[in-house]
Amino acid sequence: MPEQELIPIDLPFAPARLDGRQGTNRALGAHRQIAADTDLEAVRAWLAEYADSPHTLRAYRKEVVRLMLWAAQALDKPLSSLTREDLLVYEAFLAHPAGDWVDPTRPRTGGDRRLFEGPLSPASIRHTLGILSGLFAYLTAAGYLTGNPLALRRRKGRKAQGPRPGQERYLDQTLWNRLLAFIDTLPTSTTRERQHHERVRWLFRLLYGTGxxxxxxxxxxxxxxxxxxxxxxxxxxxxxxxxxxxxxxDGLLADLGRYRRFTGHPEALGAADADMPLVLSVVGATGRSLTPPAIYLIVKEVMRRAAGAIESEDPAGAAILRCASTHWLRHTAATHQADAGTDLRFIQKNLRHASLDTTSIYLHAEDDERHRKTTERSNEM
Structure with a gap:
């Protein structure tokens, strides 16, 4: 079975007459590089290019499903009939989705789900259109479409900016320690609570310890x-x-040993469990790992609960935790490494950044010293 047929795409209420066979932008008669007769088949061929990157695959599939459903419902058109004018209307829609598209009573999953949490930010709209432009470019190069309607999109230049500000999406050492202390207080009365506690304890340490x-x-x-x-x-x-x-x-390895003991596996690592995920979706189920969305949701929920726990004594810290997500722990790890004096080149390799410029946003020691020197005299007065 072709790999693209294995990629599920849920298109509820999309009528068969809009399958794209008669799309006005179809390159009918051209020499095609993909064996696709319908828009859905063509989209699956495009998505198959990202089959080895599950996170990218999910993000790209979400964007194309949104566009195809919107085109069918709002314009009564298939993907392969969309024009530049249609996509300008879609861009405006992304900034102001309404009605069933954002209905909070609809479920988050299934055929009747809502597809938007609310309006997209300008940055998110640019990201969405960039993904869709890649789709249209692929289908054009493949000989499925005549042209890419988003190739005409005007690139809105950003205003010249000064030096990039320091990276602020991280937890300082005090707040990180408070978060770890909160995790240690998670309930452990029942088997399910103990399972959740140990998995959360290991997950946060793994995200922070490795970046x-x-x-x-x-x-x-x-x-x-x-x-x-x-x-x-x-x-x-x-x-x-x-x-x-x-x-x-050594500390992270000890944390892994504790997690493995709890899940019923030997602390010592061996070839017999080489395929065992580092974080299990179910205790004891060695073949099942947490998905990226599940990891994100677990981290967000713990951050939210931790924020509530420290709200009265540290409202500023609580506000930071409510904004924090999994990627904040990557930033936190890099920032703490930089604060400890770790060579920037080592941090770059740890994060696998292509450029030192990207890594340098985690340097805060100079700002801290500048602040101390500037304010210490005022504090003495």
């Missing part, structure tokens, strides 16, 4: 841990297929 993205944690297996010259490393394949190795501390 991995949620998608990378979801893919990480025991066999990815490598012992070399008396030290442990975690082999990671991240965005763009870039592979690297991240140092694993």
């Amino acid at each position: 991995l993205r949620a998608s990378e944690v979801a893919q990480a297996r025991t066999g990815d841990l490598v012992h070399r010259r008396g030290r442990w490393w975690l082999r990671v394949t991240g965005k763009g297929g870039v592979t690297g190795e991240v140092p694993v501390s």
